[in-house]
Amino acid sequence: MVRMELVKIVIRETSDHQLIFLKEVDGERTFPIVIGFFEAAAIDRKVKSIPTARPMTHDLIGSILLSLESKLEQVVVNKLESNTFYARLYLQKNGTKVEVDARPSDAVALAVQADAPIFVDEDVLNEVMKSN
Numbered sequence: 001m002v003r004m005e006l007v008k009i010v011i012r013e014t015s016d017h018q019l020i021f022l023k024e025v026d027g028e029r030t031f032p033i034v035i036g037f038f039e040a041a042a043i044d045r046k047v048k049s050i051p052t053a054r055p056m057t058h059d060l061i062g063s064i065l066l067s068l069e070s071k072l073e074q075v076v077v078n079k080l081e082s083n084t085f086y087a088r089l090y091l092q093k094n095g096t097k098v099e100v101d102a103r104p105s106d107a108v109a110l111a112v113q114a115d116a117p118i119f120v121d122e123d124v125l126n127e128v129m130k131s132n
Helices: 037-047 057-067 104-114 122-131
Strands: 002-010 017-024 030-036 071-081 084-093 096-102 118-120
Touching (some): 017 037, 017 104, 030 104, 030 122, 057 071, 071 122
Antiparallel strands (some): 002 017, 017 030, 071 084, 084 096
């Protein structure tokens, strides 16, 4: 697995498709992931520390995890199939590890909210680099 960081969010108000860019922490590889407007807005709000009057969906999920004394340990973009990325959330509660399927957009939004690390499977990263 390769540790990544969120380096750019592109929000286009005239499009349903937004972009986030992940970059290798200890390297130069970078790639975009197409996400929805609401997920991009949630990530952007958190990165810019913009408060909301009421909890938005990703804030709510983060609050639920805290209330259940669970921690988001990391997210992993683990698969690329038919131009669609897949991700996993890795949670921990009282020493028990739980793995949850997630869309990469939601996984990244939750990682940003929880300050959890983002990883990409080496095979996925290599496949992305081949197609660029």
